Amino acid sequence: MSTTTTASAEAAPSAADTLFERLADVWVELEERLERVPILARLAEGTVTLDDYRRLLFNLRQQVVDGSPWISRAASSFDGDHFELRSAAIRHAEEEHRDHLMLERDYVAIGGSLDELRAGRKNIGSEALSAYMFHYAGRPNPVGLLGAMFIIEGLGARRAAGWAARFQEVLGLADNQVHFMRYHQDADTEHTGNLEAILTSGAIDARAADEIVRCAQVVARLYALQLEELDR
Amino acid sequence: MGATANAYLTGFGRYLPGAPVDNDGIAARLGGDDPVTERIRRRILESNGIRQRHYALDEHGEPTELNEELAVKALRAALDDRGIDAADIRMLACATTMGDVLVPGFASMVHGRLGGGPMQLLSASGVCASSLAALDAAVSKIRLGDHPRAAVVGSELPSRSLRQRRYDGVRAGMDSHFLRWMLSDGAGAVVVEFQPHPDKPSLRVDWVRHVSLAHEHDVCMRAGMTGPEPVLGGTWQDVDIADAEAAGMFLLRQDVGMLDDLADAGIRQFEELVDIGLVDVRHLDHVVCHYSTNMFRDVAFEALRRRIPTLDTDRWFSNLETRGNTGSASIFIALEEAWRTGRFAPGETVLLAVPESGRFSFAFAHLTVVAPPHQQGATP
Numbered sequence: 001m002s003t004t005t006t007a008s009a010e011a012a013p014s015a016a017d018t019l020f021e022r023l024a025d026v027w028v029e030l031e032e033r034l035e036r037v038p039i040l041a042r043l044a045e046g047t048v049t050l051d052d053y054r055r056l057l058f059n060l061r062q063q064v065v066d067g068s069p070w071i072s073r074a075a076s077s078f079d080g081d082h083f084e085l086r087s088a089a090i091r092h093a094e095e096e097h098r099d100h101l102m103l104e105r106d107y108v109a110i111g112g113s114l115d116e117l118r119a120g121r122k123n124i125g126s127e128a129l130s131a132y133m134f135h136y137a138g139r140p141n142p143v144g145l146l147g148a149m150f151i152i153e154g155l156g157a158r159r160a161a162g163w164a165a166r167f168q169e170v171l172g173l174a175d176n177q178v179h180f181m182r183y184h185q186d187a188d189t190e191h192t193g194n195l196e197a198i199l200t201s202g203a204i205d206a207r208a209a210d211e212i213v214r215c216a217q218v219v220a221r222l223y224a225l226q227l228e229e230l231d232r
Numbered sequence: 233m234g235a236t237a238n239a240y241l242t243g244f245g246r247y248l249p250g251a252p253v254d255n256d257g258i259a260a261r262l263g264g265d266d267p268v269t270e271r272i273r274r275r276i277l278e279s280n281g282i283r284q285r286h287y288a289l290d291e292h293g294e295p296t297e298l299n300e301e302l303a304v305k306a307l308r309a310a311l312d313d314r315g316i317d318a319a320d321i322r323m324l325a326c327a328t329t330m331g332d333v334l335v336p337g338f339a340s341m342v343h344g345r346l347g348g349g350p351m352q353l354l355s356a357s358g359v360c361a362s363s364l365a366a367l368d369a370a371v372s373k374i375r376l377g378d379h380p381r382a383a384v385v386g387s388e389l390p391s392r393s394l395r396q397r398r399y400d401g402v403r404a405g406m407d408s409h410f411l412r413w414m415l416s417d418g419a420g421a422v423v424v425e426f427q428p429h430p431d432k433p434s435l436r437v438d439w440v441r442h443v444s445l446a447h448e449h450d451v452c453m454r455a456g457m458t459g460p461e462p463v464l465g466g467t468w469q470d471v472d473i474a475d476a477e478a479a480g481m482f483l484l485r486q487d488v489g490m491l492d493d494l495a496d497a498g499i500r501q502f503e504e505l506v507d508i509g510l511v512d513v514r515h516l517d518h519v520v521c522h523y524s525t526n527m528f529r530d531v532a533f534e535a536l537r538r539r540i541p542t543l544d545t546d547r548w549f550s551n552l553e554t555r556g557n558t559g560s561a562s563i564f565i566a567l568e569e570a571w572r573t574g575r576f577a578p579g580e581t582v583l584l585a586v587p588e589s590g591r592f593s594f595a596f597a598h599l600t601v602v603a604p605p606h607q608q609g610a611t612p
Binding site for chain 2: 050109110111168171172173174175176177
């Protein structure tokens with residue numbers, strides 16, 4: 001089914017602790033990579049432009065519209081033995097279902113054209129990320145996707161509001177123009193809380209933990225690629 | 233509290249119909265060449281100081297354009313100045329004293345002629361201060377982040393109703409003559425955005441303030457009513473049109489005896505702006521003031537100089553004498569000229585002031601000149 005390497009879990013105090021430590025390493029690596037992403041570097045140093053923000057929304061939108069569909073596909077891939085994960089996925093899919101509409105309103109509020117936004121195509125990184133998510137979600141019992149959630153929801157909970165605030169500070173944007181990024185701080189903090197509950201529930205065995213970490217690594221890299229490959 | 237955006241004026245336009253008409257050319261267009269009218273006209277022109285103006289009338293006094301056409305031409309000039317198209321704006325706020333038609337609203341007609349895409353409209357009616365009321369609405373929506381770009385226009389075409397045929401057989405006293413030889417046609421427009429102009433200076437709108445004192449003042453300027461008192465049976469809508477016309481209800485009138493009160497009230501409003509700190513007299517660099525006649529120029533100028541001793545004529549701008557009194561359009565026509573002729577430098581502040589005699593309204597706007605974003609680092 002997967003070609004994950006079998007990590008040694010024998011020396012670890014508990015599977016959950018080890019899993020969190022391994023995910024934390026993935027996160028640290030992602031953060032280091034994000035610092036080098038050109039648009040985020042410009043955001044940090046305050047040289048970002050309105051066109052940068054517009055491009056970011058444009059590029060994110062093309063992948064965000066796929067969020068709810070791949071989570072829904074994942075829900076349908078969980079069998080009866082993974083009933084709780086199926087429930088969680090169904091709930092989550094519903095919650096994400098209208099997210100892109102918020103992003104679209106922000107795009108229009110800064111002067112963008114809704115028609116052009118909706119006619120846009122995915123960038124190279126978004127293509128890879130979206131294709132990987134759909135592929136993974138179609139596998140039987142795709143428990144590894146919890147690693148994807150860790151990355152994507154983590155970015156929403158820990159980084160998006162900071163980006164929104166910085167864009168507002170540098171570009172003088174109103175709250176009405178950064179709904180999408182601001183909203184994710186609250187929504188994704190709730191989601192990451194749910195995720196932690198699942199990861200610590202004892203339902204994750206060593207093999208599942210490997211899958212989760214591997215999926216997190218791939219998604220972290222592809223998410224950064226999406227931000228690196230704006231408009232390409 | 234939620235964060236709001238800034239609002240910047242990034243494009244300026246005006247449209248003055250036809251060639252300028254000097255004082256000798258008025259009678260050919262508006263009529264009234266009998267000796268009595270002639271004498272009144274000369275006296276009024278002497279006091280208001282207007283040397284030339286524009287009319288959307290040909291040399292025989294026949295209309296050449298609609299008010300909505302003036303508005304659209306000023307808007308196009310402002311959009312061109314900014315380098316954008318009507319399709320780029322999401323809100324259009326229009327001010328006029330009288331549109332071409334009774335229904336629908338003026339902004340609907342202007343939008344229909346201007347084109348562009350779907351947009352929010354506002355028709356601000358009133359008199360001279362209605363253009364700043366329209367600006368206030370547009371600025372507020374920009375600051376909320378509801379729209380990225382808006383356009384605001386003030387437009388007037390009173391000349392049609394100042395022609396002799398309106399006065400024939402109607403008792404017209406000083407209250408109607410005063411305006412007849414003072415008002416003229418024109419339109420002025422601005423583009424409002426949440427970002428400054430990318431490579432030219434912009435005017436940041438710090439605040440707009442609009443105050444009515446109608447609760448303690450009678451009607452000063454009117455049309456469509458028999459006298460200053462609003463009474464049933466005394467408005468043009470209550471009686472037959474022919475009777476309304478015979479009663480002189482369609483003449484625009486102003487109770488000139490109230491104008492000193494208006495000037496005093498306007499000065500008190502300015503004093504209040506200083507008292508509550510909206511205007512910092514140490515950092516006020518320019519004043520663009522609308523006034524109907526030069527009589528009030530000196531009154532207003534001296535009153536402001538009491539609070540701003542450094543205010544000299546270089547920092548005071550009006551183009552009443554050369555562009556005429558165009559009512560709600562005046563403040564944008566003056567701002568456009570002041571801006572285009574390079575009176576303002578980055579970092580300086582500008583106060584717009586518009587007293588409205590209608591029933592005592594006063595509008596002010598405070599602006600700050602900002603350099604283009606890429607030059608801001610170089611500005612101390």
